[in-house]
Amino acid sequence: MNLTQDTIEQLAEHLENAELRREPVRKITDTHPEMDWDDAYAIQDAIRARKQARGTRIAGLKMGLTSFAKMRQMGVTDPVYGFLTDYGACMDGGAIDTAALIHPKVEAEIAFVLKHPLKGPGCHIGDVLAATDFVLPAVEVIDSRYENFRFDLKSVIADNTSSARFVVGGTHRGAEGLDLKNLGVVLEKNGEVVATAAGAAVLGHPASSVAMLANMLGARGRELPAGTFIMTGGVTEAIAVAAGDSVTVRYQHLGTVSMRFV
Numbered sequence: 001m002n003l004t005q006d007t008i009e010q011l012a013e014h015l016e017n018a019e020l021r022r023e024p025v026r027k028i029t030d031t032h033p034e035m036d037w038d039d040a041y042a043i044q045d046a047i048r049a050r051k052q053a054r055g056t057r058i059a060g061l062k063m064g065l066t067s068f069a070k071m072r073q074m075g076v077t078d079p080v081y082g083f084l085t086d087y088g089a090c091m092d093g094g095a096i097d098t099a100a101l102i103h104p105k106v107e108a109e110i111a112f113v114l115k116h117p118l119k120g121p122g123c124h125i126g127d128v129l130a131a132t133d134f135v136l137p138a139v140e141v142i143d144s145r146y147e148n149f150r151f152d153l154k155s156v157i158a159d160n161t162s163s164a165r166f167v168v169g170g171t172h173r174g175a176e177g178l179d180l181k182n183l184g185v186v187l188e189k190n191g192e193v194v195a196t197a198a199g200a201a202v203l204g205h206p207a208s209s210v211a212m213l214a215n216m217l218g219a220r221g222r223e224l225p226a227g228t229f230i231m232t233g234g235v236t237e238a239i240a241v242a243a244g245d246s247v248t249v250r251y252q253h254l255g256t257v258s259m260r261f262v
């Protein structure tokens with residue numbers, strides 16, 4: 001690590017204030033180019049600790065930048081992980097207030113809930129499927145705290161991987177008998193199809209994303225406890241939304257998830 005604990009705390013406050021005040025900021029590697037990966041996750045952990053100290057509960061974890069479409073869109077090369085908050089959870093079919101966000105975008109995702117803990121290293125798709133209780137359709141609403149979504153990987157990790165809101169659909173299915181690799185997804189904005197994909201868009205199989213998360217956490221001496229809710233990353237590129245827009249995502253075998261932005 002290259003940053004002092006004081007600097008980590010200051011940067012956590014800076015980024016969390018950007019979220020809470022809805023004021024975008026410059027990417028933090030501009031002022032702290034010496035920052036390394038451990039510093040980036042330490043800032044994310046400090047943001048999480050700040051929120052938990054105020055009573056926020058952690059609703060789950062997310063993987064980001066897990067599809068080639070997303071990596072190409074953002075000009076980055078590696079997946080990242082972050083956390084989901086209780087206040088980020090929005091109702092399926094409900095309204096999402098854009099006044100609380102800076103520049104939201106939606107991503108269609110497949111989510112997992114675990115019935116057994118998972119710990120890396122060495123975790124693979126087979127371990128994930130054996131540990132999965134059920135899968136659910138989900139939509140993430142990301143909202144980078146950086147001006148114009150301009151960032152590098154370290155800055156985005158520190159900013160909790162742009163985590164903002166998420167909507168989970170009500171149809172849950174066991175992973176057995178579900179071909180998650182070929183599962184089709186159709187994303188509609190204002191009644192028009194704007195993106196289509198299959199589950200394989202996420203690292204070849206969405207369960208690979210959970211395995212990668214377990215391995216990334218394992219490298220930091222952490223594990224995924226039973227019951228963890230995990231969003232595996234957008235199957236398509238992210239689609240910008242604004243007040244007045246409505247979004248419906250149709251998942252083969254898993255129903256629909258919808259929301260409107262007000």
Ligand code: 0L1
Pocket residue numbers: 062063064065066070074107140142143144149156161162233234238
């Ligand atoms: O969930 C995601 O894939 C987003 C990761 C952060 C990058 C972004 O804001 O697009």
Ligand code: MG
Pocket residue numbers: 062063064065107109140142233234
């Ligand atoms: Mg996402």
